[in-house]
Amino acid sequence: MTEADGKRWRERPEGSNWGDFGPDDQIGRLNLVTPERRRAAAAEVREGLAFCLSLPLDCPRVQINPRRFPPEMSFSMRGDDPAMNYPYGRMFPGQKDVVCDDRALLSLQYSTQWDSLCHMGFLYDGDGTGEAEATYYNGYRAHDHVHGPFDYLHDREPKDGPYGAARLGIETLAETGLQARGVMIDLFAHVGLEAERIGYDRLMRILEADKVEVEEGDVLCFRTGFDRALLAQYEDVSVEVDPHRCSGLDGFDDRLLQWITDSGAVALVSDNEAVECMPDFKRETPHGSRVPLHNHCLFKLGIPLGEMFLLSDLADWLRANGRSRFLFTAPPLRLPGAVGSPVTGVGTV
Structure with a gap:
């Protein structure tokens, strides 16, 4: 199907919101950050204190992802x-x-980073032809809209550049300003720096215990304590860091995914490496995803993911002051065509 047909897909994925914000939408749930929601976010600034939400750009000091390199x-x-x-x-x-x-x-996703909506796609038959194609949020396609040198599915000859995201690039998120109300969800305070999968039931108990309320238009920030483990290694490279030793959201919990859908959250942010538990690439969903939270958020709902943010300093202050909400400001680089970006975020209370 071509865009001349007026639509890039005939049937959207189950549980997705494709088309809800218009046929050519590229920012997904960030559409829910209205002027009213920004005013509500600004109202959380009472003390005038600002917290840096980003690790040093060359942190971790010891490379933990073989595909991503320090500056x-x-x-x-x-x-x-x-x-x-x-x-x-x-x-x-x-x-x-x-x-x-x-x-x-730079590797654009080495340290504190945003995933754009074309960072993770899925093999999907949106045309109903029986042939799945590499597809991204709102039906944008590999090669038509996200350009790379190889067509892996059809084994075609390499293409010359330019390469990159002609649609869904990180600049589309930057252009929104990416400012909203942040809500801190302090997983570390309840489970410590342990490899616990946080599913729906566990998360609901944590929200209830801390009296955390989530509303449409909020950015949800999940503090696991992994940021301080990375900073300890940054100061002393002999300190061992296990990227699997921290909590994360359990993307295999369907009730958790449905809660994310129903919550109206516009972005999910964590101080760990993937927001969801680090994939073991052994389990997969019935539909064939081994990173189900990425699939649900980036591919289906247009919810950007922020990874390896520095959350612990702000989380400690919020807990000490009986608060969970703050003004969240973290636009990525306005770099056209990029699929991810470093970010220097700020949390203001």
Whole structure:
């Protein structure tokens, strides 16, 4: 099917919201962050205190994901000269200004990061032809809208660039400002730094115990304590970090997924590596997903996922002050075509 038909799909996935925000929507549930919801978020600022919600961009110090690499810092050049501590007097005799310019080679999802809505797709038959195609939120397709060098399904010849996301790129999230009311859900306070799968029942008990209320338009922030484990290793590389030793949401719990749908949450954020429990790639859903929370949020509902945020400092302050809500501000880089982005988030109370 082509976009000339007026639709990229004939039947949307079960449990999805494709089309609810318009046939060409690219920001999903962030549409629910209305001016009214932003005013409610701003009303949470009472003390005027700001908390950084991002790890250093080169954290973790020891690489834990083999596909993602820490930043490689370098300097810009002025002709043959490195532009670090560069005196302009070399170009203009008598001038006393000194300048530094640098550059970095980044893996966009190494440290604190956002997943765009095209970070994770699914093989889906949206045309009803009996042939599944690599498809992303709201029916956007591989090769038509998200361009890579290979067509893995049809074994076609490699394509020349440009590569990247012509639709659903991270810039679509950046353009919203990505500011809303944040709600802290402190898993660490209840289970510690342990590999516990948090399903619906456990989560409901935690919300009830901490008197946490979730409303449509909120960003849900799940603190597991893994951020401080990463920072401990950042300070001392001899400290061992097990990425599986922390809690996470149990994406295989259908009632939890339905709660996420019903909650009206516009984004899920965690200080662990995947928001959901790190996949063992042994279990899968009846539909064939081994990362079911990513599938549910990114592919079906258009809910962006924020990973490896720095949440513990803010979580401790909120708990000490009997609060759970705050102003959440964390736009990604406005980098057209990217499928993920580092972020420097701020939580304001």
